[in-house]
Amino acid sequence: MRKGEDRDPYFIHSVAHAADVLRAFGTPKEILRLKDVVDRTGHSKNTVFRVLYTLERTGLVEKVGAREYRCTIHQHRTRKYKISYAAQGSDYLFSHQVTYGLKREAERLGNIELLALDNRYNPKVALRNAEVFIRERCDLVIEFQTNENIAPILSAKYQEARIPVIAVEIPHPGAVFFGANNYQAGLMGGRALGQWVREHWEGKADEIILMELPRAGPVPRARLTGIHAGILEELPELESCPVVYLDGDGCFDPSFRAVRKHLRATRAKRCIVSGINDASVLGALRAFEDSGMLSACVAAGQNAAPEGRDELRRNSRFIASVAYFPERYGAWLLKLAEDILTHKPTPPAVFVRHQLLTPKNVDKYYPADQIVPC
Numbered sequence: 001m002r003k004g005e006d007r008d009p010y011f012i013h014s015v016a017h018a019a020d021v022l023r024a025f026g027t028p029k030e031i032l033r034l035k036d037v038v039d040r041t042g043h044s045k046n047t048v049f050r051v052l053y054t055l056e057r058t059g060l061v062e063k064v065g066a067r068e069y070r071c072t073i074h075q076h077r078t079r080k081y082k083i084s085y086a087a088q089g090s091d092y093l094f095s096h097q098v099t100y101g102l103k104r105e106a107e108r109l110g111n112i113e114l115l116a117l118d119n120r121y122n123p124k125v126a127l128r129n130a131e132v133f134i135r136e137r138c139d140l141v142i143e144f145q146t147n148e149n150i151a152p153i154l155s156a157k158y159q160e161a162r163i164p165v166i167a168v169e170i171p172h173p174g175a176v177f178f179g180a181n182n183y184q185a186g187l188m189g190g191r192a193l194g195q196w197v198r199e200h201w202e203g204k205a206d207e208i209i210l211m212e213l214p215r216a217g218p219v220p221r222a223r224l225t226g227i228h229a230g231i232l233e234e235l236p237e238l239e240s241c242p243v244v245y246l247d248g249d250g251c252f253d254p255s256f257r258a259v260r261k262h263l264r265a266t267r268a269k270r271c272i273v274s275g276i277n278d279a280s281v282l283g284a285l286r287a288f289e290d291s292g293m294l295s296a297c298v299a300a301g302q303n304a305a306p307e308g309r310d311e312l313r314r315n316s317r318f319i320a321s322v323a324y325f326p327e328r329y330g331a332w333l334l335k336l337a338e339d340i341l342t343h344k345p346t347p348p349a350v351f352v353r354h355q356l357l358t359p360k361n362v363d364k365y366y367p368a369d370q371i372v373p374c
Contacts, residue, residue: 025071084133101330144168148217181351190230207268211275248280255283273299278308
């Protein structure tokens with residue numbers, strides 16, 4: 001529900017849902033599955049099914065397969081928007097998937113001129129890119145950069161230029177936040193770890209290792225807080241278990257080095273491992289393996305990145321990863337951008353729907369991995 005809609009006596013939610021579903025179709029010829037419409041609108045499967053059923057009965061949508069639909073009306077989008085996107089870094093897979101999804105969705109919509117630049121994981125580059133966007137007089141900026149120290153500076157620049165901003169994953173003052181529900185995502189991963197430890201280690205552990213990313217600030221760190229809370233929710237007896245925070249910078253190699261160094265000093269025999277993302281957790285896992293201590297750990301990740309999904313299929317000590325579905329961000333972000341630009345009420349934060357992936361269900365959510373290897 002958008003902010004303010006619950007207090008607007010004239011707002012008809014069912015009509016708004018129908019409009020969202022109709023906008024999901026790019027052209028009258030485009031055929032979409034039920035799942036595609038769910039992904040593009042962000043509404044629940046049940047809501048989308050009921051809307052599609054009603055639109056089909058009224059002749060605005062045509063059913064062309066068991067779960068495939070085609071819009072029968074021509075939608076004319078008169079206003080063309082210039083939207084700028086600053087990617088976190090092209091060599092970072094999560095960011096790459098967001099970028100690809102945005103470009104594909106902008107092309108599908110046809111009324112979006114997308115200017116995409118790469119922040120290259122560098123605050124100075126992010127500031128230079130902001131200057132470009134302002135000079136280009138874009139209608140809206142989608143900012144994806146992980147350094148909280150420059151977030152206020154970027155926000156001030158855009159505010160002075162009167163350009164609305166959507167901040168991806170890292171909050172920026174005055175911007176609409178879009179991204180992970182960090183604490184809830186952490187809880188999901190922590191609960192999975194706690195259940196595994198109870199079943200396999202009789203609920204006992206000597207140490208909890210959490211791979212952090214300090215420069216991203218307190219909001220992503222809520223993910224780690226959630227992980228710890230999820231573990232304790234399942235295993236309250238681990239309240240006094242030592243928690244070690246290691247800076248892996250969200251990357252495989254620094255995480256590998258940090259954990260390998262730590263393992264030389266620790267006496268822990270049973271370690272629970274998690275962290276900010278899959279890359280850092282997999283780096284930690286490889287450090288345990290390199291040290292001949294793989295059986296002494298159990299790990300769960302965040303993001304369900306391709307390398308994490310691949311590790312789940314190996315049935316290793318990597319038992320779960322919480323999915324964020326960055327490949328779907330493009331449709332969600334541009335729908336949010338359109339709402340902002342058309343002055344529809346928008347909430348201050350829009351969260352993605354997370355899903356815990358395990359060796360048992362990873363192929364259900366990512367069957368294409370079996371066709372195109374990770």
